[in-house]
Amino acid sequence: MGHFGLPRNANWTSFTSTMNRADFTEEQEGEARSIVLTGSLSLSCLGDMPARLDSVEGPVAAIDLSRIDHIDTVGAWIVHRAAERLDASVKGADDDAGRLIDAVARAGLPEKMRPVYETPLLRILNQIGTAVVMTGQTMLGLLGFLGATIIASWSLIRHPGRFRINAVVQRFEVVGVSALGIIGLMSFLIGIVIAQQGSVQLEQFGMEVLTVNLVGRLTFRELGVLMTAIMVAGRSGSAFAAQIGTMKLNEEIDAMRTIGVQPMEALVMPRIIAAIVMMPLLSFYASILAIIGGGFLCAVSLDIPPVTFVQRLREVVPITDIWIGLIKAPVFGLIIGIAGCFQGLQVRGNAEEVGQRTTAAVVQAIFLVIVIDAIFAVFFTWIGWR
Amino acid sequence: MSEEDARAEADGCLDVAANGSEYAISIRGLRTSFGEQVVHEGLDLDVRKGEILGVVGGSGTGKSVLMRAIIGLQAPDAGEIEVFGQPMVGEEDDEAQLAIRRRWGVLFQGGALFSTLTVSENVQVPLREYYPNILPQLREEIAGYKIRMTGLPGDAAPKFPSELSGGMRKRAGLARALALDPDLLFLDEPTAGLDPIGAAAFDEQTRALQQVLGLTIFLITHDLDTLHAICDRVAVLADGRVIAVGTIDELLATDHEWIQEYFNGPRGRLAHAGSVSIRGEC
Numbered sequence: 001m002g003h004f005g006l007p008r009n010a011n012w013t014s015f016t017s018t019m020n021r022a023d024f025t026e027e028q029e030g031e032a033r034s035i036v037l038t039g040s041l042s043l044s045c046l047g048d049m050p051a052r053l054d055s056v057e058g059p060v061a062a063i064d065l066s067r068i069d070h071i072d073t074v075g076a077w078i079v080h081r082a083a084e085r086l087d088a089s090v091k092g093a094d095d096d097a098g099r100l101i102d103a104v105a106r107a108g109l110p111e112k113m114r115p116v117y118e119t120p121l122l123r124i125l126n127q128i129g130t131a132v133v134m135t136g137q138t139m140l141g142l143l144g145f146l147g148a149t150i151i152a153s154w155s156l157i158r159h160p161g162r163f164r165i166n167a168v169v170q171r172f173e174v175v176g177v178s179a180l181g182i183i184g185l186m187s188f189l190i191g192i193v194i195a196q197q198g199s200v201q202l203e204q205f206g207m208e209v210l211t212v213n214l215v216g217r218l219t220f221r222e223l224g225v226l227m228t229a230i231m232v233a234g235r236s237g238s239a240f241a242a243q244i245g246t247m248k249l250n251e252e253i254d255a256m257r258t259i260g261v262q263p264m265e266a267l268v269m270p271r272i273i274a275a276i277v278m279m280p281l282l283s284f285y286a287s288i289l290a291i292i293g294g295g296f297l298c299a300v301s302l303d304i305p306p307v308t309f310v311q312r313l314r315e316v317v318p319i320t321d322i323w324i325g326l327i328k329a330p331v332f333g334l335i336i337g338i339a340g341c342f343q344g345l346q347v348r349g350n351a352e353e354v355g356q357r358t359t360a361a362v363v364q365a366i367f368l369v370i371v372i373d374a375i376f377a378v379f380f381t382w383i384g385w386r
Numbered sequence: 387m388s389e390e391d392a393r394a395e396a397d398g399c400l401d402v403a404a405n406g407s408e409y410a411i412s413i414r415g416l417r418t419s420f421g422e423q424v425v426h427e428g429l430d431l432d433v434r435k436g437e438i439l440g441v442v443g444g445s446g447t448g449k450s451v452l453m454r455a456i457i458g459l460q461a462p463d464a465g466e467i468e469v470f471g472q473p474m475v476g477e478e479d480d481e482a483q484l485a486i487r488r489r490w491g492v493l494f495q496g497g498a499l500f501s502t503l504t505v506s507e508n509v510q511v512p513l514r515e516y517y518p519n520i521l522p523q524l525r526e527e528i529a530g531y532k533i534r535m536t537g538l539p540g541d542a543a544p545k546f547p548s549e550l551s552g553g554m555r556k557r558a559g560l561a562r563a564l565a566l567d568p569d570l571l572f573l574d575e576p577t578a579g580l581d582p583i584g585a586a587a588f589d590e591q592t593r594a595l596q597q598v599l600g601l602t603i604f605l606i607t608h609d610l611d612t613l614h615a616i617c618d619r620v621a622v623l624a625d626g627r628v629i630a631v632g633t634i635d636e637l638l639a640t641d642h643e644w645i646q647e648y649f650n651g652p653r654g655r656l657a658h659a660g661s662v663s664i665r666g667e668c
Contacts, residue, residue, distance in 0.1 A: 043517060043567055044397040044488070050524050072567040073599065077531055078524070096600075103598045107534035110543040113506050113526050349548040350501035 020069055022049040032061035035088070037068050041075025050078050058086045066092030076100035138364075145342040149272060152264040164270055171274030175236045176282060183231050187286040190227060191215060191293025199302055208302050212312040215294030220321040224287030225279075226373060229332040232279060233365040237340035240271050241361035244344025245354040253345070263345070272337035279333030280326050287325060320385040328376050332369045339365040396485035400470060407471030410435045410570050410602040411456060416465035418448070418455055425451050427626040429465070438596060438603040439631075440613045442648065443623030449606045450495075452623070453572050456604070457492055458483075469570070488516055490570040491563030495578065497555035499547040505558045506543040509533060512565040529565070536561040537591050553584040557591075564595070571596075573605045577612050589615045610649075610657035622648075634658070 020039035027034050035056065039045060063083055065071070071079075080101055083090050090101060118126065156163050198214040244267055247253050253263050291313065298304040304312075343361035347353050411433040418426045425448035433439045443449050454460040456467055458474060467474040469486050499508050509529035513520060520528075533543050536557040547555055556576060563571060576592065577585035593616045596603055607613060613620055614634065621631045624644050630637055637645050648654055 042397075043513075046517075046520070048519075051521055073531070073535075074528055074567060077528060081527065099598055103535065104531050107531045109527060109530040110506075110533055110538075110540035112541060113530055113543045115504060115544045350546070352502045 020045065022046050022075070024049065024053060026056070033059065034062040034064050035060055035082070036064040037079070039068065040070040041068050041078065042070055042072040043074045046074070053078065053082050056086070060086040060088040062089050062091050064092045065090060065097050068097070071097045071100060073100050073104055077104045080105050141346070142338065142342055145338055148264060149268065149338060152262070152269055156265065156269060162265060164266060167266065167270040168273050171270045172278060175232065175274045176278035179232065179235055179282060180285065183228055183282055183286050184289045186227060186231060187224065187289035188293040190223060191219065191290030192297045194218060194223070194290070195294035195297040196301070209304065209312070211294070211298060211302060212304070212309055213316045215291060216313045216317040217321055219287045219290040219294070220317060220325050224290055225283040225325045225329050225332065226369070228279065228283040228286045228329070229336065229369045230366055232275065232282065232333070233336045233362050233369065236275065237336045237365045238358045238362050240337065240340030241344040241358040242354055244341055245347035245357050248345060248347045249351070249354065268341040271341055272334065275333035275337035276330045277333070280329035283325055283329040324376070324380050324385060328373065331372060335368045335372065336365045339368065396481045397488070400472065400482070400485040400489065407468070408435070409433060410470060411604065412468040413456070414466045416455065416467065417463045418451055418460060419463055424626060429627050431621055431628045431631070433602060433604055435602055436600060437618040438605055438616055440617035440620040441604065441606045441623060442608070442613065442620060444644070447623040448626065449623055450574055453574055453604065453606060457490065457572060488566050489568050490572065491566065491568040492572040493556065493559045493563045493574060493576060495574045497547070497559035499555060499558055499562070501547050504544050504546055505533060505538070505550070505561070506530070508547070508558060509561045509565050512562065516566065532561045532564050533558070535595065536564070537587065553580045553588070556580070556588065567599070569600070569602060571601050571603045573603060575606055575608065577607065577609045585609060585611065586615070592616055610654055614657050
């Protein structure tokens with residue numbers, strides 16, 4: 001029998017009597033046919049009885065409950081629906097059964113069990129339409145949020161007393177200092193990868209020495225700032241959205257407004273300022289670490305000593321490359337901060353929404369960063385910073 | 387042996403054990419703690435079958451922790467907990483433990499509905515989990531009449547928890563707790579946060595369900611009206627133990643300071659007067 005121990009004081013005779021499977025037989029009494037239910041009409045003993053009972057065709061005069069062992073509300077419901085369907089009377093019910101059948105019959109069913117579903121075609125059209133409208137609204141909302149941020153910063157400039165220096169410094173730590181380890185490691189490895197892959201290609205032309213140009217220019221101009229932006233979007237942009245979203249769900253934001261604290265000033269501005277200030281620092285740091293990585297590989301596998309590497313770097317990397325990185329970084333920081341805080345404030349309803357909005361914040365931030373990066377690339381070439 | 391048979395057999399075993407024991411819940415020498423902070427020390431409590439036991443106590447006396455210990459969410463440091471005569475602490479027998487889990491329903495304070503499922507789907511979760519072979523149509527009907535039994539309006543079934551009011555969320559949580567036709571129901575502050583009319587209606591519903599379904603109810607509450615209206619007995623928690631159990635009149639006869647303060651304070655007297663006048667009319 002079972003693989004589990006019997007409880008104390010259990011004995012098998014009474015045990016078997018309590019686990020009788022629910023079943024039924026059809027009996028013919030003269031003209032009238034009746035269904036006689038047997039066994040335990042409870043949830044755990046139903047088996048396939050409900051399905052078989054559903055396939056019984058009328059006419060049935062009565063459903064006889066006099067031979068059942070036990071009944072719960074599920075059993076009562078099955079008896080009730082069968083009696084309704086077959087237009088049969090219920091007989092032989094003891095007090096318990098009668099009371100339960102009355103209770104479930106009185107309760108009845110809600111008029112609607114599921115939300116309305118449409119046909120697949122309509123649903124797909126609906127989804128596409130909703131997505132288009134949502135994207136439009138989000139872009140408009142982001143623009144509006146940028147405006148709100150500018151207004152909030154203007155009011156902070158006019159009333160410097162309201163500037164929350166503690167909150168901002170705390171964000172500096174979370175966004176900047178805590179990210180040093182992971183961003184440093186990532187950049188170092190990327191520097192190595194670029195130098196290694198570049199040297200393999202340049203070797204074919206006998207130009208390994210140009211690896212220095214490749215590493216130096218690529219990291220300062222593009223990769224240092226771009227990889228940092230992606231990392232900050234993943235680390236901090238998502239955290240902004242999740243924190244603010246959870247606060248929104250907890251009605252903390254409403255509480256703030258009621259007390260007279262502006263969420264824009266207390267929550268949004270410190271985060272955006274932290275992102276704007278920390279991005280250039282982090283991306284400069286990332287570029288340096290990537291160059292160290294590249295230099296490390298050059299020294300190890302290309303026999304370019306570090307001194308030569310640095311000398312060559314100073315010859316080939318124009319100062320404008322560093323300016324380009326430092327100009328782009330705060331803009332990317334602004335985008336990451338705005339996307340994170342905006343999505344966080346859009347949370348409504350349930351916990352799942354926090355997850356969706358956090359994802360949206362990261363995707364949006366990275367996407368916009370790359371779009372703006374492309375625009376910058378064209379712009380800087382156009383003004384002659386090649 | 388099929389899973390379904392094993393389940394029915396475990397239920398059968400539990401039936402026998404339950405019939406053999408006098409109490410639905412029996413706790414001896416319970417000790418729980420969080421790190422340094424000891425919540426319960428040498429706590430004894432018996433819940434009789436078929437009664438509504440109210441559990442009261444000041445904030446931080448461990449009422450919710452006691453419930454969590456019984457339902458296995460909080461491992462006790464020492465002591466014995468028996469539910470339907472089955473030991474719950476240190477028991478390795480999974481099938482027997484699951485059999486007990488199927489026999490109780492829990493209503494958490496905020497309802498604890500799954501926010502991504504509709505009310506109807508929420509009620510179907512336990513059914514789906516334990517009885518996957520039930521036909522979807524029947525499962526939906528079971529959820530349907532349970533939702534109606536808890537007094538929710540008919541249009542609440544397809545809604546998501548975020549679309550419901552606090553009182554409706556509690557009723558939906560109650561419907562989910564009742565999904566498996568439990569014998570034992572745990573209610574954690576069911577009327578907290580409800581308006582007096584809603585709270586009274588909830589009390590009445592609880593009482594009616596208890597009578598129809600023959601439930602044993604372990605009810606944590608701060609609501610004096612609830613205590614007077616529906617509780618058969620009241621257990622008072624203080625100093626990490628149950629300091630008194632009995633009907634309200636019996637408790638009033640004790641001279642423990644907290645109990646006197648609780649029931650004879652201004653709110654306690656009002657609730658008592660109210661219940662006497664209501665009972666007088668009946």
